[in-house]
Amino acid sequence: MSLRSLTTLIIAIAILLYPFVIFFGIQFLSVQGLSLIILCLFGLRAIFNHKNDHSIMPKYALFTLSGIGIAISLLGMLSLNIIFIKLYPVAMNLAFLGIFVTSLFAKENIIYQFAKKTSRQPLPHFVSAYTRKVTIAWCVFFLLNALVSCYSALFSSLHVWTIYNGLISYILIGAFFVCEFVVRIFIKRKNSK
Secondary structure, three states, X not given: OOHHHHHHXXXXXXXXXXXXXXXXXXXXXXXXHHHHHHHHHXXXXXXXXXXXXXXXXXXXXXXXXXXXXXXXXXXXXXXXXXXXXXXXXXXXXHHHHHHHHHHOOOOOOHHHHHHHHHOOOOOOOOHHHHHHHHHHHHHHHHHHHHHHHHHHHHHOOHHHHHHHHHHHHHHHHHHHHHHHHHHHHHHHHHHHO
16 A cells, blocks of 8 residues: 555545544644644645545545535634534535535436446446436435534534534444445346346
């Protein structure tokens, strides 16, 4: 594994564990110090993803997400208020919602693009309609998750916010993936007859 790959992996893990980084970081650092670390983290992600052609996520999506992280860290740094840092999961869900919704108006929606990029063979005709429905389902998920994340950021303790955004939301995402995978198997069987 190259140094670049290792650094990209470490950055991805740190961003994945963002709520826990915030929870433990605020115990030892000021909001300004923590915001500076977050700024560096997202800045590095933007730099390292610039030349990453292997990601299944489109580059514009990666830059959008990095840009949001940079903006949120700057707001936290300038305001000295942790609320901006806590709103990062809300912004991420809304960004994903925006990316997925806008892809519904493109020739190929984002789920279709993922499927095409990971498939070793041409996609069957029914996949286009199916991936459109999956994209809409993800849009609903991101909207609901953004609402709950926002509530936890504004009205809950840091502990509750961390548990929801660092654990429960990931469990929900995993459950959603599993449900979609099961449905996909049924859809494939139904359309292969």
